[in-house]
Amino acid sequence: MDFRFTVEQEKFRKEVADFLKDEISKGLWKPSCDAWIQGQDPAFTKRIAERGWIGLSWPKELGGGGRSAVDRMIMTEEMLRYGAPAACHWFADRQIGNAIIHYGNEEQKKEWLPMIMRGEAYVGLGLSEPDAASDLASIKTKATETVDGYIIDGQKVWTSCAKYMNYIYLIVRTDPLVPKHKGCSEFFFSTKLPGVTLTPTIDITGGEAWCETFLDQVKVPKTSLIGEKNKGFYQVVNQLDYERAGLERLMGNYVLYDAIIQFTKETKRNGQPLCKEPSIRGKLAQLQIELEVGRLLTYRVALVIDEKRAPNLEASMAKVYSTAYEQHLATLAMEILGLYGSLMEDSKYAAIHGLAPASFLGSKGYSLQAGTSEILRNIIAQRGLGLPA
Amino acid sequence: MNLKLTEEQEMLKSMAKDFLTAKYPKTVIKEIQAGEKGYSLGLWKEMAGLGWQGLVIPEKFGGNGMSFQDLSILLEEMGRFCVPGPFFATVLLGAYPVMDAGTEEQKQEYLTKIAAGKAVCTIALNEMDGQYTPGSIETKAIADKDDYIITGTKMFVPSANVADYILCVARTSDKPDGISVFVVDAASAGLTSTVLKTIDSEKLCEVSFKNVRVPKRNILGSLNGGWQLIEKTIERAAIAKCCDTAGGMQQVLEMTVQYAKDRKQFDQPIGKFQIIQHYCSNMAIDVDGLKFVTNQAAWLKSEGLPCAKEASIAKAWASEASDRVLALAHQIHGAIGVTIDHDLQYYTKRIKAAAATFGDAEFHREIVAQQMGL
Numbered sequence: 050m051d052f053r054f055t056v057e058q059e060k061f062r063k064e065v066a067d068f069l070k071d072e073i074s075k076g077l078w079k080p081s082c083d084a085w086i087q088g089q090d091p092a093f094t095k096r097i098a099e100r101g102w103i104g105l106s107w108p109k110e111l112g113g114g115g116r117s118a119v120d121r122m123i124m125t126e127e128m129l130r131y132g133a134p135a136a137c138h139w140f141a142d143r144q145i146g147n148a149i150i151h152y153g154n155e156e157q158k159k160e161w162l163p164m165i166m167r168g169e170a171y172v173g174l175g176l177s178e179p180d181a182a183s184d185l186a187s188i189k190t191k192a193t194e195t196v197d198g199y200i201i202d203g204q205k206v207w208t209s210c211a212k213y214m215n216y217i218y219l220i221v222r223t224d225p226l227v228p229k230h231k232g233c234s235e236f237f238f239s240t241k242l243p244g245v246t247l248t249p250t251i252d253i254t255g256g257e258a259w260c261e262t263f264l265d266q267v268k269v270p271k272t273s274l275i276g277e278k279n280k281g282f283y284q285v286v287n288q289l290d291y292e293r294a295g296l297e298r299l300m301g302n303y304v305l306y307d308a309i310i311q312f313t314k315e316t317k318r319n320g321q322p323l324c325k326e327p328s329i330r331g332k333l334a335q336l337q338i339e340l341e342v343g344r345l346l347t348y349r350v351a352l353v354i355d356e357k358r359a360p361n362l363e364a365s366m367a368k369v370y371s372t373a374y375e376q377h378l379a380t381l382a383m384e385i386l387g388l389y390g391s392l393m394e395d396s397k398y399a400a401i402h403g404l405a406p407a408s409f410l411g412s413k414g415y416s417l418q419a420g421t422s423e424i425l426r427n428i429i430a431q432r433g434l435g436l437p438a
Numbered sequence: 439m440n441l442k443l444t445e446e447q448e449m450l451k452s453m454a455k456d457f458l459t460a461k462y463p464k465t466v467i468k469e470i471q472a473g474e475k476g477y478s479l480g481l482w483k484e485m486a487g488l489g490w491q492g493l494v495i496p497e498k499f500g501g502n503g504m505s506f507q508d509l510s511i512l513l514e515e516m517g518r519f520c521v522p523g524p525f526f527a528t529v530l531l532g533a534y535p536v537m538d539a540g541t542e543e544q545k546q547e548y549l550t551k552i553a554a555g556k557a558v559c560t561i562a563l564n565e566m567d568g569q570y571t572p573g574s575i576e577t578k579a580i581a582d583k584d585d586y587i588i589t590g591t592k593m594f595v596p597s598a599n600v601a602d603y604i605l606c607v608a609r610t611s612d613k614p615d616g617i618s619v620f621v622v623d624a625a626s627a628g629l630t631s632t633v634l635k636t637i638d639s640e641k642l643c644e645v646s647f648k649n650v651r652v653p654k655r656n657i658l659g660s661l662n663g664g665w666q667l668i669e670k671t672i673e674r675a676a677i678a679k680c681c682d683t684a685g686g687m688q689q690v691l692e693m694t695v696q697y698a699k700d701r702k703q704f705d706q707p708i709g710k711f712q713i714i715q716h717y718c719s720n721m722a723i724d725v726d727g728l729k730f731v732t733n734q735a736a737w738l739k740s741e742g743l744p745c746a747k748e749a750s751i752a753k754a755w756a757s758e759a760s761d762r763v764l765a766l767a768h769q770i771h772g773a774i775g776v777t778i779d780h781d782l783q784y785y786t787k788r789i790k791a792a793a794a795t796f797g798d799a800e801f802h803r804e805i806v807a808q809q810m811g812l
Contacts, residue, residue: 050507051440052734119439310810324812334803337810338751345730346723348439370723429722430715434695437710 058123065127068100073131080132082302082408085125087258088134089213091171097135098168103142107150111162118354122296122347129300130307136258140209141165141172144291145218148235152276152284161237173214173240174292175205175262176285182207183424185220186229186282190264192221192236199223199274201236201244201267207418211249211260214240219264220281233281238273253410286361292419293364294350299343299371301415302378302408306336308401309382323385332381343371362433365425372415372422379409441733447511454515457488462519464781470522474633475600476641477523485525486555495533499545500553506674507740510681510733517685520784522640524558524597526682530675531596532559535605535619539659539667548603548621561605562592562622562645563668570672570797572615572665577647579608579618586610586620586657588650594795598624598631598643606647611662619664621656622647638787673746676753676796677739680732683756683792686785687725687763693782694718694767701772708770717766724759731755747809750802757793757802764789 054062072093073080081088097103106121107113114120128135142165149161164170181187190203201221208214217240224232240247244267249257276284310333313323323329346367353360382405383390394403416422430436443451461481470478485491494509495501509529516525533552536545551557565574577590588608598604601624610618622629628648633641659667695718698709708714735752738745764786768775775782793799 050443050733050737052737054439310812313812324807330807330812331800331803333810333812334754334806337806338754338803341748341751342727342731342755345734346727349441349726349730352439352441366719366723366726369719370727423716426716426719427712429719430709434715434718434722436695436698436715436718437707 054119054123058120061120062123062127065102065124066131069127069131069133072096072133078134080304081134082132082304082404083258083411084132084134084136084304085129085139085297085301086136086209087256088132089136089171089210089258090134091137091168091213093134094137094168094171096168097138098166101166103138103168104146104162104166105142107146107162107166111150111158112166113146113162118351119348122351126296126300129296130303132304136210137171137213138165138168139297140174140218141170141216143295144174144288145172145237147291148218148275148284148288149237151287152235156272157237157275170216171210171213172216172218172237173208173210173260173262175208175217175219177207178204179206183421185285186233188220188222188233190219190221191225192223192234192269194223194278195268198268198270199236201264201269203264205262205264207250207259208247208262209259211257212247214247214260216240217245217262220285223281224279227279230282232279233285234278235275235281235284236269236273237275238267238269242267242269244268253413254407256411287359289420290360290364293368293425294347294354294360296344296347296371298368298415298419299340299347299374302375302404302412305382305401305404305408306340306378308404309333309385312401313385329385332385336378336381339374339377343367343374346370362429365420365428365433368420369416369422369425369429372412375408375415376412379405379412383409441730443511447508450508451511451515453488454512455518457484458515458519458521462521464520464784467520467522467784471639476597476633476639477600482523482558483555486553489553491525491528491533491555492549492553494529495537495549495553499549501549505740507736510678510736510740513678513681514685514688517682517788518689520686520788524560524600526675526678527560527596527601528552528558530678531561531563531671532557532603532605534674535561535658535667535671536621538670539619543655544621544658551602557602558597558600559603559605560596560598560601561607561671562595562598562647563607563672564592564594566591566593568593568794570801572617572668575607575609575617577606577608579606579610579620579652581610581654582651584654585651586618586654588620588622588647588652590647592645592647593642594634595631595643595645597641598645599633599641601631604629604645605658606650606652607664607668610664613662615665616662617664617668618661619658619667620652621658622650622652626650626652636791638784638791640788640791672796673749674739676802677732677735677745677749679792679796680728680752680756681736683760683789684725684728684732686789687728687760690763690767690782690785690789691718691721691725694721694770697771714770717770721763721766724763728752728756728759747806750797750805750809753797754799754802754806757799760789760793 105114109115192199192201219236223234244265246263248261250259350360350363389400392399492501497503579586579588606620628650631643731752735748
């Protein structure tokens with residue numbers, strides 16, 4: 050056992066942290082919560098790409114960094130710690146690249162991976178539909194094969210990257226006559242194709258991180274099919290593990306965690322800083338304890354990935370735990386702020402930039418997106434503990 | 439970063455499992471708990487034969503010179519089997535303090551006996567208020583020529599009724615930190631132990647010191663410098679308790695999942711019902727979380743690295759996660775889990791009792807708060 054990182058890993062962590070701190074001091078962006086999903090900044094994505102930090106853990110033969118999943122996790126930990134606006138490339142880097150690497154053909158790898166690594170692809174995830182979310186196999190958006198390609202028609206909801214999206218990953222129905230999960234396929238293509246319309250979804254926080262995607266007889270070439278036709282449902286399972294595997298589930302609101310601690314050090318009540326009050330000390334210590342548990346559960350996922358095993362069980366455990374933690378963080382921050390917890394970011398007298406109410410509202414989605422905690426508990430129980438399906 | 443054991447550690451773990459499976463079935467534990475001593479002398483000697491009491495004791499004193507992390511593996515297995523007796527006290531509260539602060543003569547005297555299975559040790563630390571602060575210590579040790587005279591009442595002393603040596607934490611000065619640790623021969627005149635009736639049948643004792651005479655040379659460490667040694671001992675014992683709890687919780691999870699697969703109601707295994715599945719998933723997350731923070735603290739301690747924050751994170755988590763796991767285990771087991779004949783009750787009682795020892799969750803949260811600079 051060893052709970053430390055190597056000298057090289059610590060050096061890398063410092064390199065990432067120093068870079069981010071430098072950018073903050075130059076005023077290039079401000080640390081924010083959920084910046085990995087709400088913070089779209091194409092210029093930032095380009096600068097990250099220039100440092101070779103997109104595709105960090107992809108094979109060297111394919112132009113990637115060839116580094117471990119643990120190394121990537123170290124990088125993402127710093128990105129989250131400093132609330133960096135990495136949303137444009139996050140999904141491509143986290144899961145779409147891996148989908149292409151596992152199931153794409155040589156041309157697709159040669160064309161798409163470098164594009165993602167150059168920071169030029171802002172990929173949205175087109176999975177959920179109005180009537181098919183947890184029940185992904187019930188998707189209705191269809192792709193009809195033609196002589197030179199497919200015609201895609203239907204609707205997706207909660208597509209990430211929203212208006213910044215220039216490429217979309219889609220899972221659609223290619224055979225309506227076979228059992229549902231045997232007739233789906235994965236596609237990847239430019240959102241600039243005729244027939245693609247994006248309509249922003251305004252979420253409970255007022256943010257526009259997602260959109261609805263309408264596909265109206267969109268003609269896509271054969272080369273946009275990833276892997277095997279009708280094998281999409283089996284292919285996407287692995288991708289979902291990556292989607293659930295990360296520290297963004299635990300540290301998306303690290304900026305709030307930092308800020309509320311600082312707030313209690315700087316704010317006085319009854320002649321002493323809030324952080325001297327026993328109940329507040331207990332609450333903040335509890336957050337630190339819960340954060341550390343989550344951190345180890347999540348690094349464990351990276352270790353499993355580096356052993357070349359699918360982290361189906363481990364990623365599910367980490368996400369269920371982590372999203373509950375972030376909801377707890379938001380709740381405790383609101384408790385500490387009292388009435389000030391109701392003031393939004395642009396209000397006079399807003400406390401800690403209104404991070405607490407924004408996190409509180411946004412956190413309602415964490416235990417739902419990328420696999421609800423209920424679905425994940427099913428996976429843990431059935432795949433992990435062997436309980437009967 | 440690496441969560442795997444070495445080959446030697448895997449061997450230690452499997453040998454421990456084999457021994458404990460053979461020697462500590464629940465029928466044996468039941469007998470031991472009902473008895474006066476709270477342990478089996480025969481099995482104690484067998485453990486010594488395996489080198490367990492001396493696992494971390496340096497080889498020159500007859501020990502195996504292994505690490506705290508190695509010991510943590512053994513402790514986890516003992517927790518998995520609910521092994522009763524003075525092993526924990528002897529090693530964590532006897533051997534380790536002597537290794538930390540003893541003179542060469544003291545180490546030679548006590549560690550050799552402990553490694554050979556010839557001495558049961560414990561620490562008399564808590565007083566009536568059941569807290570873990572120097573201010574709680576009222577038991578006094580007053581100098582009298584070449585001796586000290588100890589008077590006071592100690593509480594919750596593990597296995598004092600069978601101990602050969604009791605490390606007594608006593609006040610030797612009026613300054614708040616004026617604490618010294620004395621190695622007291624348990625057969626001393628004026629020392630009486632009364633076994634308390636505890637939830638898990640562990641032999642915790644009230645130990646009364648009435649003018650107990652102890653030679654000056656039996657001070658462990660420095661006069662009035664004892665609290666630092668005690669803090670270190672508490673920290674290490676807290677981590678060790680987490681190991682015990684982690685082993686127990688892992689066993690509880692496995693028992694519960696098996697029960698959910700076996701027990702049928704409404705024509706199906708109850709493990710098919712979604713709520714039972716979700717309860718089990720919640721338990722699995724808590725158990726893995728505990729294992730990781732415990733292993734982290736144990737590893738840091740073993741490497742001699744600072745671990746105050748991590749030790750307290752582990753102990754606070756152990757105290758509360760275990761409560762959740764036990765509650766769900768009982769719900770899933772239904773009525774059978776509330777009988778004295780079912781195995782679950784051994785774990786419920788042992789793990790619950792452990793939660794308050796060496797600092798409860800609140801105590802450790804305060805340490806974490808201090809470590810956070812609050």
